[in-house]
Amino acid sequence: MAEGSPTVRRRELGALLRKMREDRGMSVRQVTEHLLCSPSKVSRIETGQRGATLRDVRDLCDLYGVGEAAERERLMTLAKEGKQQGWWQSYDLPFATPMYVGLEAEALCIKDYDSSVIPGLLQAPDYIRALHREPLPEPPDRQPTLELVEQRVEARLRRQELLTRTDPHPLRFWTVLDEAALHRAIGGPAVMRAQLELLVEKMQLPNVTVQVIPFSAGAHPALDSTFNILEFAGETPDLVYSEGLAGFIFMEGDADVARYTRVFERLRAKAATPEESAALMLRLSRQYEDALRAAS
Secondary structure, three states, rough: OEEEEEHHHHHHHHHHHHHHHHHHOHHHHHHHHOOOOHHHHHEEEEEOOOOOHHHHHHHHHHHHHHHHHHHHHHHHHHHHHHHHOHHHOOOOOOOOHHHHHHHHOOOOEEEEEEEOOOOOOHHHHHHHHHHHHHHOHHHHHHHHHHHHHHHHHHHHHHHHHHHHHOOOOOOOEEEEEOOOOHHHOOOOHHHHHHHHHHHHHHHOOEEEEEEEEEEHOOOOOOOOEEEEEEEEEOOOOOOOEEEEOEEEEOOOHHHHHHHHHHHHHHHHHHHHOHHHHHHHHHHHHHHHHHHHHHHH
């Protein structure tokens, strides 16, 4: 794994620059009038969607009256690190994935809710292949090739190293799954049997918690949602990530993060305990095994 994430460095720099601007009572438009640039440029730098050049940082430091050499050097270092390449950028990943992977790489904790699919950090190789081989509603020439599928399998397995890394520490990963995700036979019975057995195995890691909301729990506040809450150290703000056919959304407002955190706590409370969830997975794994025997 890379020692640092350029995506996180850009967000950390952006958060610091935004705080400096707000502390001085300046609007984005006032900044753009001084620097002769567009408001979108300043906004994208402050949200980490765009890397700042060393000249950008120098000009902003001058504007905000940052005279301390150590503070200027810190901001310059963040700008340099934000321009580096992450390992994931060598893979042909879907549009929003590189940004998410860059954030995931340096999160302290991820709280995940999935309604119909096993989360990527816990997926078995054949399960990943089955997901990516599903034909898209696109012309034949836009379907993923076998080479592209294998590249994405490799990238996802590399992401999973976050759960077992030792430097600086493994990612704390807590997922709540709707029981539907265990019944959706992606790849067929053999793939699902192996996937459920892997889930139970991953649950033995001290930094991984898996809970299942059983069908018997009835309605819950995220029936039509899938989301991740990413928590970071230091100046980097926490955020919520959600995706679907309509696109992807990154939310980092305090109110949004607080609302999704409350929803996650409600889901966790309605879900079965990790021990009960593991028992359900093993029971369903045996059912998939029975289906394989019946088909042979």
